[in-house]
Amino acid sequence: MSSQGMPYGLQSMLKDGHKHITGLEEAVLRNIEACKALGTCTRSSLGPHGRNKMVINHLDKLFVTSDAATIVTEMEIVHPAAKMIVYAAETMERELGDGTNFVVSLASELLANSEALIHDGLHPVEIAAGYEKACARALEILDELVLPGSESLDVFNIEAVSGALATAIATKQYGYHHTLAKLTAEACIAVCPKNPHNFRVDDVRIAKVVGSGLSSSEVIQGLVIRRNPEGSTLHVENAKVAVYSEGLDLAMTETKGTVLLHSGEELEGYARSEEERVDALIKGLADAGVKLVFSGGPVGELCLHFCERYKIMLVKIQSKFELRRICRATGATALGKVEVPQPEQIGFARECNVREIGGSLVIVLQQDEKMGKIATVVLRGATDTLMDDAERAIDDGINAFKALGRDARRVAAGGASEMELATRLGVWGRQLSGLERYPAAKFAAALEVVPRCLAETSGHDASATISALYAAHANPDGARIGVDVDAESGGGSAPLKDIAPLVDLYTTKWWALRLATEAATTVLKVDQLIMSKQAGGPKGPAGGDED
Template sequence: MLWLSQKRQTHTLSLTHAVLKQAEAKVPFPLGFSDLGFPLPSPSSSSPLQPRNTAKKRERMVGFNMQPYGIQSMLKEGHKHLSGLDEAVLKNIDACKQLSTITRTSLGPNGMNKMVINHLDKLFVTNDAATIVSELEVQHPAAKVLVLAGKAQQEEIGDGANLTISFAGELLQGAEDLIRMGLHPSEIISGYSKAIKKAIEILDELVGNGSENMDVRDKEQVISRMKAAVASKQFGLEDTICSFVADACIQVCPKNPANFNVDNVRVAKLLGGGLHNSTVVRGLVLKSDAVGTIKRMEKAKVAVFAGGVDTSATETKGTVLIHSAEQLENYSKTEEAKVEELIKAVADSGAKVIVSGAAVGEMALHFCERYKLMVLKISSKFELRRFCRTTGAVAMLKLSQPNPDDLGYVDSVSVEEIGGARVTIVKNEEGGNSVATVVLRGSTDSILDDLERAVDDGVNTYKALCRDSRIVPGAAATEIELAKRVKDFSFKETGLDQYAIAKFAECFEMVPRTLAENAGLNAMEIISSLYAEHASGNTKIGIDLDGGVCKDISTMSIWDLHVTKSFALKYAADAACTVLRVDQIIMSKPAGGPRRQEPAGGMDED
């Protein structure tokens, strides 16, 4: 009996100990535990035990606390939410700084190249910021704002994308310093807005005298304005490239220069030789030979067929049962007669040149030769559209008799040999559709691609000249003068935004500092010398990268377009203010579908 009593006491103590441990762990008790006769403990009361109904209330409270609260209760599982200075603002600034660091080392004539391999395994070796950021596929939402600003600059002007992205990153770096000093982002935005307005006013005052009345058909003046843009892509070759581009642009410039179309200056890239073998051809150059024996035609009407020049085929397979040789001969004659009828109808319409967007059948080519029709094949649909725009023709879907309104006109079509390659030159000077082609020669595809980007920058600069020919000093002379005057403007402000205006002025030093660093010069000495010269009133003193000294840019003929500079500064300031206005980032969970199968290397999407 004594042994049984001790065993019951031990069992009672063990149960009490288990109850107390479960209460401390705040775990709801299982139903039926209180049926043993023990009251439930309460960790919040002085007594270790509590009634049964209190335990049920506690069970409900524990279940309620497990529910999400705040913004988490509104969004799906897997979302991301960042807020506050540390999580949102400063992280956004850091992402933008990383992007601007990539492009800044490519700024200026001594900028370094970047080797970019995109998702299609295509290789890009270039220092063109627009190409770099478009192939990087940036994912960070704040950095995308800078990418969009650079693309807007490239589409609007055609040059200055690097300045836009690099200057925006420098502004955000200055904003980070001000935030850590204690300024609120709204005060920084207010200061930056005042500073950019003042900077544009100062930029208008720095315009060269008489530059607004420039003759866009004067080759020497065009080259002097174009040289800075081309030198940033191909330093040392700018004189040769600018001469080609100026010739091509002046040849196709309409009576009203404001109507200049950049698509009227084309680029044809032919492997082999060097830049000194390049030339400018008056007309559209197709990198293909004519189909057939007729290689030249003058003052001819043109018929364009996008679907090819061949016998029509049914969409489904069919079987023809032939019982004799006579039936086989009649079948072939019927097919030949049908093709001849179509080709004769084209010839009777007055067309002397047929352009096919697809295959040219042997039988159709035979009858084209019989009726003295010249046949060209253009596989690229973009090149075909350009040919139609040049000649005024309308592309028809299938081979049929064209209407008079569908026919185009060319002054001459001829096959010539350039550098061992046979090309077709299409000339048409009527109707304002004159086209010029810069034929570039180079040893590798990468060199040709980079030369093409330099030519594109030159053509876009010419278009900007036709729009607004005003120029400002280059070689960082304008940026130092802006920094000096905006800094003086900040001293006149009395609010906290004066610190933001002063920081905006300091950000202009990024341009001379980067130019000096990329050229291997001492940036601090260059900037100090520039400030000293500009303080004495020499507003045209810039950096001579060849001599490593400060020099009057008018003697070096280095000018930047006013419209390029003003748009770049505006886009950069707008992008920086947009990033600073963001205080929360809310991203939903990415779609969970299967990943799209990537095409094989070297293939491009239509």
């Protein structure tokens, strides 16, 4: 039997419709081009004066932000090589909440610099090995750049903590960063346990109320729920809590049924039996000492009526995640069946009342310290878009506080640490022998991306700023010289200053260097791209009748 016309090799193993890209020109350089495009997109958002991006996701939701994590997530990138950098940025956002733009920018810059080395004849594996060695050396130098006296920090001092969080917040809300940093520090300190290592990010919540401005935001000790209670009971103290994951109403049958009533007495008895069952349920709650009930679904009129009779505060919660937080805050167990809870299923709340904030009524649930502390930052703003961006900035500050409680070491901000690393790595790289010196030099040059972007977004000449920074860091006393983003442009002098009060977390820099290098070396080590046929049938016509 002839095999003429039959596929062979890799083509015979994969389904029709697959893609197979191999070779230096096709696979490696194309991957580098995709990653360079991603870095170019997010690089202009780096720093306090970073530009905002308008991103519309697949649900037609609009995002106006300079947060790199939000940008790369909502762009829904499908290129496999660019996804490696996105995964590194998501890991950075999940662990530390800050430094995502640094990871994307540095990884794309490393790959862009490797392109010239590939054209010069270096193998991608040799470049990856050189980058890994240079990264190890950079982490050693970073230990030497820790600011003296920053090893210890009183995490219960609002002024000290807000100063450490200001830089992380300033990259997204410059001008309001001191206000938001103080709010974040106040909320985090209010819920921080005696051992800062046990700090939980979920203990600090954010509630957004439209109106006024960011300067009118405040911290409330407790959980703020943006809803009104269902009845007229607006305040309870030292209340036992019952939580129902489903609606608080009579049990309904899964199928429709018909009830035949032959007289008015039977109709009256049928209605009375429903009332008696609901009365027995609510009376059982009242006898158990329950004063506060949370319902995860609709509330029946009879249940609301008897809750009013027994002075039970009733709150409807539409989000299952919010219901889960309430259970964790009160110690209650969510019941899937409408019945009187057992004593071990009942929670406790010190106080629950209704307050008015900016014309909006909200419910404030305050808890006893023994049950756990909760704080809510109530954000005020003119538009939802502004408050969304401020919420992302506060989230970064909360994650930075978590990292600060574990490792308080700090380094100079404003591009000072990156320029010092670039200067020392350049000297170290020139002392190497063999091919490793070329990737080391490119690694040092890639670190210029941070001060270069800070200068560009601030309106300064980037090349002149980088030259002046190299001259300043050649002096042993110039390790803290960074870019002055507030300096006037066109003054004839480079925008440099001693970045004394501005600091970045050492942990953020350490992880950013490591994740960016790992993402870049992973892309460089790829020599083939194999994509199977996507699942699903053929797509229909874009519009109109199929006929």
